[in-house]
Amino acid sequence: MTQNNIVTGEIASGKSEFCKILSKLGYSVYYADKYTKMQYNKENLNQLENIFEFKIDLLNIDYRKLREIIVNDSKKKRKLEKFLWPKILLSIKKDIEKDNKIQKKKFCFIEIPLYFEARDIVDKILTPNKIIYIKRSYESRLEDLIKRDKISPRLAKNHIDTLKYDSENYNKVDYIIDNNLDLNSLEKKAKNMIKLLETGEVIK
Numbered sequence: 001m002t003q004n005n006i007v008t009g010e011i012a013s014g015k016s017e018f019c020k021i022l023s024k025l026g027y028s029v030y031y032a033d034k035y036t037k038m039q040y041n042k043e044n045l046n047q048l049e050n051i052f053e054f055k056i057d058l059l060n061i062d063y064r065k066l067r068e069i070i071v072n073d074s075k076k077k078r079k080l081e082k083f084l085w086p087k088i089l090l091s092i093k094k095d096i097e098k099d100n101k102i103q104k105k106k107f108c109f110i111e112i113p114l115y116f117e118a119r120d121i122v123d124k125i126l127t128p129n130k131i132i133y134i135k136r137s138y139e140s141r142l143e144d145l146i147k148r149d150k151i152s153p154r155l156a157k158n159h160i161d162t163l164k165y166d167s168e169n170y171n172k173v174d175y176i177i178d179n180n181l182d183l184n185s186l187e188k189k190a191k192n193m194i195k196l197l198e199t200g201e202v203i204k
């Protein structure tokens with residue numbers, strides 16, 4: 001059976017850069033954010049509008065506005081997550097199974113930004129093998145988020161501060177990838193991690 005490995009980390013820590021490297025190395029990567037977007041469809045529209053209390057135009061979705069609503073309203077955020085998480089995770093699982101029928105792979109990787117928040121349901125549906133945590137300093141994340149999303153420092157700070165993991169979470173992961181150097185160094189770390197995954201070794 002293919003081993004599902006989770007890639008997680010705080011906002012703008014470099015999860016996607018890390019996953020890009022894994023994909024370049026030939027591994028299958030599934031992005032939870034992409035599956036989130038797929039849920040904004042006709043079938044889910046009524047439920048979504050009830051949760052947001054806001055009309056959603058499926059042809060022109062203002063995700064920034066939706067994000068703002070849930071960042072400022074924890075009740076709506078919880079309702080939305082309760083509704084979407086099972087759908088997101090089950091569709092990832094379905095795709096992994098479908099891909100496996102075509103080409104059997106030993107490992108695959110799933111990028112899940114909110115793994116620690118969604119841990120119970122992720123563990124139940126995807127039964128992960130290893131949890132990989134990407135770590136990067138607050139200052140670098142802030143600087144790169146401003147550049148990547150072309151947003152003001154205030155907005156970037158606000159976005160980063162909505163999702164903070166306490167250091168206790170470090171004890172719940174199998175690999176910590178320190179992404180405080182350049183992208184070449186991140187690639188070296190990815191290759192090293194693959195070697196460890198092959199042998200089942202754990203480093204922290």
Ligand SMILES: CC(C)(COP(=O)(O)OP(=O)(O)OC[C@H]1O[C@@H](n2cnc3c(N)ncnc32)[C@H](O)[C@@H]1O)[C@@H](O)C(=O)NCCC(=O)NCCS
Pocket residue numbers: 010011032033036037063064066067070077080081084085088112113114115118162163
């Ligand atoms: C809030 C929404 C509309 C924002 O859409 P948007 O296009 O702006 O962002 P996208 O989906 O690409 O996510 C970008 C980042 O926002 C953060 N984020 C996403 N959902 C949440 C959330 N529920 N709580 C806190 N931060 C979140 C994550 O760091 C994520 O990487 C959307 O993310 C959503 O519907 N989220 C709820 C479902 C969910 O929890 N998805 C994440 C699965 S891990």
Ligand SMILES: Nc1ncnc2c1ncn2[C@@H]1O[C@H](COP(=O)(O)OP(=O)(O)OP(=O)(O)O)[C@@H](O)[C@H]1O
Pocket residue numbers: 009010011012013014015016017018113144145148179180181182183186
């Ligand atoms: N080691 C690095 N050196 C230089 N730039 C980096 C490095 N790591 C990440 N970046 C840059 O920082 C920004 C954030 O990285 P990335 O998009 O991979 O983060 P993420 O964790 O996937 O973000 P999000 O939580 O928003 O999904 C990107 O513009 C990326 O190119």
